[in-house]
Amino acid sequence: MSLIPPSPPPGTRLLVTGGARGIGRAVADAFAACGARVAILDRDAVPDAPAGWLCLRGSVAEAAEVEAAFAAMDEAWGGVDVALANAGFAMNTPTLDLSVEDWRRTLDVNLTGAFLTAQAAARRMLRDGAGLILFTSSLYGTIGGAERAAYCATKAAVANLARSLACEWGPRGVRVNALAPGYTETALVGDLVARGRLDAAALTARAPLRRLVQPGEVAALACFLASPAASAITGAVLPVDAGWAANGAP
Numbered sequence: 001m002s003l004i005p006p007s008p009p010p011g012t013r014l015l016v017t018g019g020a021r022g023i024g025r026a027v028a029d030a031f032a033a034c035g036a037r038v039a040i041l042d043r044d045a046v047p048d049a050p051a052g053w054l055c056l057r058g059s060v061a062e063a064a065e066v067e068a069a070f071a072a073m074d075e076a077w078g079g080v081d082v083a084l085a086n087a088g089f090a091m092n093t094p095t096l097d098l099s100v101e102d103w104r105r106t107l108d109v110n111l112t113g114a115f116l117t118a119q120a121a122a123r124r125m126l127r128d129g130a131g132l133i134l135f136t137s138s139l140y141g142t143i144g145g146a147e148r149a150a151y152c153a154t155k156a157a158v159a160n161l162a163r164s165l166a167c168e169w170g171p172r173g174v175r176v177n178a179l180a181p182g183y184t185e186t187a188l189v190g191d192l193v194a195r196g197r198l199d200a201a202a203l204t205a206r207a208p209l210r211r212l213v214q215p216g217e218v219a220a221l222a223c224f225l226a227s228p229a230a231s232a233i234t235g236a237v238l239p240v241d242a243g244w245a246a247n248g249a250p
């Protein structure tokens with residue numbers, strides 16, 4: 001039996017939000033290595049973007065900027081096959097100190113941004129009768145955490161957004177799933193550790209595998225979900241977290 005790693009078909013048209021760095025960039029790189037065509041929507045520039053990538057600047061919280069990114073894909077490639085709504089951020093603030101402005105900003109980016117990305121992607125995919133929408137939820141989509149109220153609320157909402165859209169769009173050929181990474185070695189986590197908002201040693205101690213997740217390990221799950229091997233998987237929230245959420249021990 002030959003073992004071929006499950007991967008997106010060559011030529012797959014991928015859009016990743018928040019793809020300038022971290023998990024989003026790892027997904028973009030992994031798909032590109034499989035021969036995919038890559039578009040990125042990020043508020044920041046994409047460092048060292050390979051030739052041929054479509055790099056669009058904008059915020060996922062702005063409907064017009066999201067729509068413009070998909071319109072650029074329409075013009076370049078005639079549509080989209082896989083969209084990963086990944087842009088997001090965490091503040092880790094005591095809830096009594098959380099301003100309503102920061103609460104709203106977290107919802108705007110992490111939740112409304114995911115909704116706008118999915119809606120723009122689905123307009124194309126439902127027309128074409130095929131497609132895959134992925135969200136980056138989190139281990140905090142299924143468990144709670146002190147000083148993470150806004151983040152946890154958005155990530156749980158994103159997980160149930162995935163399930164709901166899978167129900168609505170499955171009959172028309174569009175699959176929808178959510179990735180639920182655990183603590184992953186990216187700038188997001190690095191910045192929180194640097195600001196004293198996260199204790200890196202405690203995170204690895206809690207994980208049964210005793211380590212952080214690598215961005216490439218989240219990307220591998222996205223590649224699998226975009227492969228023919230995952231053609232029956234929809235409405236799923238899939239952990240890739242070194243066992244973190246499974247561990248009920250303090």
Ligand SMILES: NC(=O)c1ccc[n+]([C@@H]2O[C@H](COP(=O)([O-])OP(=O)(O)OC[C@H]3O[C@@H](n4cnc5c(N)ncnc54)[C@H](O)[C@@H]3O)[C@@H](O)[C@H]2O)c1
Pocket residue numbers: 017018019020021022023024041042043044058059060061086087088089090109113136137138139180181182183184185186187188189
């Ligand atoms: N790193 C982790 O431990 C971890 C764990 C679980 C889930 N996640 C989720 O994974 C996603 C990516 O996280 P990461 O660790 O790679 O973060 P990161 O901070 O390294 O990268 C996030 C990217 O999103 C972009 N971005 C932020 N706001 C944006 C906006 N409004 N519009 C467009 N782009 C925007 C940033 O410019 C950046 O390029 C986030 O949704 C995060 O919540 C991360």
